[in-house]
Amino acid sequence: MKKEKSFYTKAVHVGRDLENHYGALNIPIYNSSVFAFTDVEQAAAIHSYKEEGYFYGRLGNPTQKALEKAVAELEEGEDAVALASGMAAISACVLTFLKAGDCIVAPFSMYSTTTLLFKELNRFGIKVKFIDSVDVESYSSAVCKDTKLFWIETPSNPLLRITDLSAVAEIANSKGIITVADNTFATSFNQKPLNFGVDLVVHSATKYLGGHSDLSAGLIVGKKEFIEDIRRKALRLYGGSIAPQVAWLVLRGIKTLALRMERHNYNASVIANMLSRHKKVRKVYYPGLTSHEGHNIAKKQMQGFGGMVSFDVGSFEAGKKLVNSLKLCILGTSLGGVETLIQHSASMTHGSLSEEERSKAGVTDGLIRLSVGIEDVNDIIADLEEAFSVC
Numbered sequence: 001m002k003k004e005k006s007f008y009t010k011a012v013h014v015g016r017d018l019e020n021h022y023g024a025l026n027i028p029i030y031n032s033s034v035f036a037f038t039d040v041e042q043a044a045a046i047h048s049y050k051e052e053g054y055f056y057g058r059l060g061n062p063t064q065k066a067l068e069k070a071v072a073e074l075e076e077g078e079d080a081v082a083l084a085s086g087m088a089a090i091s092a093c094v095l096t097f098l099k100a101g102d103c104i105v106a107p108f109s110m111y112s113t114t115t116l117l118f119k120e121l122n123r124f125g126i127k128v129k130f131i132d133s134v135d136v137e138s139y140s141s142a143v144c145k146d147t148k149l150f151w152i153e154t155p156s157n158p159l160l161r162i163t164d165l166s167a168v169a170e171i172a173n174s175k176g177i178i179t180v181a182d183n184t185f186a187t188s189f190n191q192k193p194l195n196f197g198v199d200l201v202v203h204s205a206t207k208y209l210g211g212h213s214d215l216s217a218g219l220i221v222g223k224k225e226f227i228e229d230i231r232r233k234a235l236r237l238y239g240g241s242i243a244p245q246v247a248w249l250v251l252r253g254i255k256t257l258a259l260r261m262e263r264h265n266y267n268a269s270v271i272a273n274m275l276s277r278h279k280k281v282r283k284v285y286y287p288g289l290t291s292h293e294g295h296n297i298a299k300k301q302m303q304g305f306g307g308m309v310s311f312d313v314g315s316f317e318a319g320k321k322l323v324n325s326l327k328l329c330i331l332g333t334s335l336g337g338v339e340t341l342i343q344h345s346a347s348m349t350h351g352s353l354s355e356e357e358r359s360k361a362g363v364t365d366g367l368i369r370l371s372v373g374i375e376d377v378n379d380i381i382a383d384l385e386e387a388f389s390v391c
């Protein structure tokens with residue numbers, strides 16, 4: 001019999017614990033912020049982490065634990081910790097491992113709020129060097145004696161830039177630098193950064209893991225010692241905990257993750273190909289296209305190319321007109337849900353960056369980001385074609 005179960009099977013069954021929950025097929029939502037002890041000895045053992053158990057909501061509960069186990073298994077990591085949002089997960093990573101004087105090396109083009117957070121860390125004496133993450137050597141040449149952490153986001157938001165995971169991890173490992181990869185766009189269905197030597201993976205579970213645009217959550221996966229550190233420092237001290245109700249919703253979303261991602265991958269690749277032939281489109285960014293600068297690396301480290309497609313329609317006005325003319329695709333600032341969402345990056349997610357910063361990040365005035373949903377791809381194409389016809 002085949003030993004390792006397929007991702008499709010795992011996604012359906014991970015997180016289940018029949019034995020400890022009266023055979024409940026779905027883990028119950030533990031609506032309790034307090035867990036009582038049998039005696040003070042047990043209380044002391046659990047408080048000092050000598051015995052496994054729960055004592056206070058901010059520090060975890062069985063529903064959260066089930067989600068953490070599920071995501072660790074799907075990412076093929078030793079352990080995971082769940083938090084209240086993707087940004088809570090990202091800030092937990094940096095605040096656990098960095099101190100004043102330390103330096104992060106990070107892509108100049110990535111999720112804009114991560115960029116803003118890293119700049120904000122300057123206030124606490126943490127330095128950041130922004131580099132071109134497509135050029136692996138730029139990670140290497142940015143290293144100084146204070147470098148503690150390499151940040152990777154691949155595919156990146158919103159330009160789908162691809163970073164060679166194993167090459168960056170190799171540089172980091174040879175210099176004792178921690179690597180963190182934001183795997184939100186790909187998900188563990190399409191890419192498993194830990195298998196390429198990266199130390200930690202973060203997710204905005206608000207996106208594909210939850211999958212239904214109805215929650216905010218974040219996850220960090222990786223080596224047990226790193227996760228323990230995050231749990232005891234960031235989770236305990238800064239308190240960005242996930243609610244048990246939300247942890248349960250993410251677990252429910254995960255059951256269909258494989259099916260949804262298969263469809264996202266398919267629909268996005270059909271649309272990327274259609275856009276690349278469209279006369280009103282200047283450029284298409286999708287790692288599945290052979291014309292994409294990172295296609296060969298993406299092929300090496302991804303099983304599928306994901307549901308995100310960006311494209312440039314040439315000007316601010318054309319971008320605005322296109323998104324305003326759509327009827328099925330929804331204008332909204334998120335991604336990874338079952339429905340197709342579209343945004344005009346220069347006026348939305350990247351609106352808070354200066355023009356210079358936007359241009360450095362490659363966010364042109366006509367850039368459109370499409371989170372391709374799981375609808376019938378012909379309906380999405382028909383909606384886009386109709387909008388193009390009036391632009």
Ligand SMILES: Cc1ncc(COP(=O)(O)O)c(C=O)c1O
Binds near residue numbers: 087111218
């Ligand atoms: C790549 C990426 N990482 C992290 C985040 C932040 O996640 P959250 O909104 O759940 O805090 C986002 C949000 O869009 C994202 O796109």
